[in-house]
Amino acid sequence: MAKNKTPDAIAKRFGTIEDNTSTSGFGITKDTALLIKEELAKAKTIEEENIQVEMARHLRRLTEIGTLIRKASGSFAQAVNFLPTSIRADNIKTKAAKMLRIVISLGTAANVQVSFDNGTTWHNLNPEGASSGNLAADGLYIFDIPIDESDLVNFRHNTAATIVLNRFMLYEMVMTS
Secondary structure, three states, rough: OOOOOOOHHHHHHHHEOOOOOOOOOOOOOOHHHHHHHHHHHHHHHHHHHHHHHHHHHHHHHHHOOOOEEEEEEEEOOOEEEEOOOOOEHHHOOOOOEEEEEEEEOOOOOOEEEEEEEEOOOOOOOOOOOOOOOOOOHHHHHHEEEEEOOOOOOEEEOOOOOEEEEEOEEEEEEEOOO
């Protein structure tokens, strides 16, 4: 597209013009060039509005889906729950499809586990490729875990030692399409 978007410049790009009369070949009139300029301006405005709408939608998702619901820190012996009471999934304020985002950092390498049934059954939060199942000391891990309405969620470690929980933050997330 020509850098100069005046009707004359647009018309010249498409051929020679003679006032507002038709020209041979691919030439266009000044009126047509003016219409093209107006349409380009409308398209640019629509594109900018679409970008603003998408940005607003993205920001709304960020503010709606990242609510901190619990956090913990300190020393924990083997098999002691990180949270004093399990999180009831049906008590989380969002009623859409749910997910918990766990941000965790340990002072000692340990195998962290999650329970969805108030501690009856435990599942390892193994990082991909970790042969021991341990989360590394002083690493920062983020896990997204889908949960069901009936879940009672808690966390612990099963390493034969007392570990230091540097950071444990639990966020309520909404799964959006």
